[in-house]
Amino acid sequence: MSMEVNSIQTNWEEFMKIELGALINLSQTLITKGQFTHEEHSHLFSDDDDNHKKRMFLFRLSEKQNVVANTVVRWLGDNGYNALANAVHSGLKHCVSFMPSSHLIIDVKKSDTFRDSHEWSPNVAYYYSRSKKRGRVLIINNYQFPDSKLRLDERRGAQVDSDNLCSLFTKLGGWEIVLHENKTKMEMDAILADFAKYHADKVCDICMVFIMSHGTEISKDIVVYGSDSRDLRTSDVDKYFLPSNCKLFLGKPKIFIYQVCRGPNLGTYIDNSTEMDSNFTAPLTNTAVVTRYRVIEDMMYGFASQSGFQAYRDIFRGTWYVELICQQFMNLAHCEPVDHLLMKVDEGLRIRQSERCHVQTSEIVNLGFKKLFLNPGIYEENNQLKRYQSD
Secondary structure (H helix, E strand, O other), X not given: OOOOOOHHHHOHHHHHOOOHHHHHHHHHHHHHOOOOOHHHHHHHOOOOOHHXXXXXXXXXXXXXXXXXXXXXXXXXXXXXXXXXXXHHHHOOOOOEOOOOOOOOXXXXXXXXXOOOOOOOOOOOOEOOOOOOOOEEEEEEEOOOOOOOOOOOOOOOOOHHHHHHHHHHHHHHOOEEEEEEEOOOHHXXXXXXXXXXXXXXXXXXXXXXXXXXXXXXXXXXXXXXXXXXXXXXXXXXXXXXXXXXXXXXXXXXXXXXXXXXXXXXXXXXXXXXXXXXXXXXXOOOOOOOOOOXXXXXXXXXXXXXXXXXXXXXXXXXXXXXXXXXHHHHHHHHOOOOOHHHHHHHHHHHHHOEOOOOOEXXXXXXXXXXXXXXXXXXXXXXXXXXXXEOOOO
């Protein structure tokens, strides 16, 4: 993976000001990350001249920038070289590093007009999404597994995803948020059944479900682990929301986001040369109202990774996938439909890599899903555009 500039060479003079002992510590950190070898370390620091040792080490860093960049930037920030860390980071055009201080700040851009109209979608079917009660979002985030027979590790940093999502949907306006954390398989089943159960007070325009945990894939079925290490299948989740079982969201858009690994494979770049995470009323659309529904429709899925591959999580910023969902939704939901937003999420994943140069590709599945605009910040009342009260 190439870069437009060599950020280490550009900041050479500042690197040379770092004490030799500190650079030796950086080299040892790179060894623990598998990005330097013990042989390299011994060779680079074998000379009697301290300045020569520094130069040799920096030349080697420069040669391996594509591999070591994220680790170097993080080490600089952790050891008080913040100005240099920022300078190096700003020079990395194609490799996004994760700084402990760079938490996502949720600031949603609000709509000025409704996009669920023939004007914006003249040739495709779309969903009505203007009600004051815009949607209900269920967030299940398992990050602690105290009774795990599978010895599942704590998903460090995953709490950040809960915070980001709650902040996002609060600021979108009109969303009821249902948050559950560290639930067993049986508890997740009960939560899903209750969320999908009809009640007049629950009626809204949109359904979204986020399920985040350890997981894998078995016989083409994605497995999500409960806090007790028992597995919930995505096919079981679907059953609660099928038209035959879910009157509450019949004909309504249903979006399912799964932040789980789907196998052991590690994504890499192919090239020529972080931890592993009232009564029902038919909706108004620009298509004729029908009284029959297909067995499966109005469902869209976003998966953090491809079949067989791992998904990544930063212990300071949360998972790559959920952070990018929050980022794209807050910046572009006022003008882009949900399917485009999820495409933009994958574009964001394309330029991220772990300290070991592992990458991630997400997946989007559309099952009879029409165009959906979230129309953040506004709703319709008596044929008038209204704005939600500010936070």
